[in-house]
Amino acid sequence: MLTVETRHAIHPEHAKGMDTTALREHFLGEGLFAEGEIRMIYTHYDRFVLGAAVPAGGSLTLEKIEETKTATFLERREMGVVNIGGSGKVEADGTTYEMERGDVLYLGMGTGAVTFSGQGRFYLASAPAHRACPSTLVAVADAKEVKLGAPETSNKRTIRQFIHPDVIDSCQLTLGYTSLEDGSVWNTIPSHIHDRRMEAYLYWGMEDESRVLHLMGDPQETRHLFVANEQAVISPSWSVHSGAGIGEYTFIWAMAGDNKDFTDMDFIQPGDMR
Numbered sequence: 139m140l141t142v143e144t145r146h147a148i149h150p151e152h153a154k155g156m157d158t159t160a161l162r163e164h165f166l167g168e169g170l171f172a173e174g175e176i177r178m179i180y181t182h183y184d185r186f187v188l189g190a191a192v193p194a195g196g197s198l199t200l201e202k203i204e205e206t207k208t209a210t211f212l213e214r215r216e217m218g219v220v221n222i223g224g225s226g227k228v229e230a231d232g233t234t235y236e237m238e239r240g241d242v243l244y245l246g247m248g249t250g251a252v253t254f255s256g257q258g259r260f261y262l263a264s265a266p267a268h269r270a271c272p273s274t275l276v277a278v279a280d281a282k283e284v285k286l287g288a289p290e291t292s293n294k295r296t297i298r299q300f301i302h303p304d305v306i307d308s309c310q311l312t313l314g315y316t317s318l319e320d321g322s323v324w325n326t327i328p329s330h331i332h333d334r335r336m337e338a339y340l341y342w343g344m345e346d347e348s349r350v351l352h353l354m355g356d357p358q359e360t361r362h363l364f365v366a367n368e369q370a371v372i373s374p375s376w377s378v379h380s381g382a383g384i385g386e387y388t389f390i391w392a393m394a395g396d397n398k399d400f401t402d403m404d405f406i407q408p409g410d411m412r
């Protein structure tokens with residue numbers, strides 16, 4: 139089964155007046171990972187699509203979605219696939235990619251139908267593309283590692299960059315994930331925005347009862363979302379995206395927009411946030 143939900147772009151002035159239910163309705167992705175299903179969210183933020191495929195031992199094929207009005211989903215798009223489950227396979231364009239937990243697969247524009255199988259839990263992130271870059275499997279060991287933060291500021295973390303100019307080519311998609319060290323709770327502190335790019339976070343590797351308090355909103359009008367395992371947050375270009383978690387957590391960040399410069403961020407120090 140394939141289901142697609144549409145999320146329209148929200149103006150920051152509109153977001154200021156939202157209550158908790160409305161904030162969750164517009165910015166949180168809940169229930170994306172369902173056994174035997176592909177579930178997707180088509181956003182109007184840079185036409186970024188996020189989703190999940192959980193074949194649960196069977197197989198699932200992503201061929202097309204009505205929203206793009208193209209013959210296949212990847213006809214004019216590129217996509218990142220992250221396996222956050224057990225061993226699984228992805229077949230695309232006549233090639234079978236074996237994916238272990240944490241591996242990332244980049245699929246270039248024009249790839250055609252994509253079939254997911256095995257015990258993988260596949261997170262999907264896709265953006266429009268203008269040229270075909272080579273499809274590439276990037277194992278955890280091949281990612282670029284960046285260490286950030288310190289125990290004194292409770293934000294010591296490892297950023298692993300997979301779909302990133304220093305690792306593989308892509309059109310506009312960048313993707314990787316960040317894991318917190320034991321005892322550190324804060325991600326992406328100091329907070330930042332990047333008006334040039336939207337971003338989506340998928341929190342994973344969490345206990346069922348754990349939660350991340352995700353900060354979003356205009357830096358002068360912050361709001362929060364309590365986020366559980368395997369839930370996603372859509373971050374418009376005007377919104378900060380930081381969080382503090384109870385228990386272990388990792389989050390996949392994926393971005394689309396005008397540049398692929400990971401370090402292009404406008405920082406806002408905690409003292410300047412409201």
Ligand SMILES: O=C(O)C(=O)C[C@H](O)C(=O)CO
Nearest residue numbers: 295297316325326327379391
């Ligand atoms: O821990 C971090 O800091 C991040 O992972 C930053 C995000 O990837 C991000 O927001 C990039 O723009």
Ligand SMILES: [Zn+2]
Nearest residue numbers: 330332337379
């Ligand atoms: Zn960011």
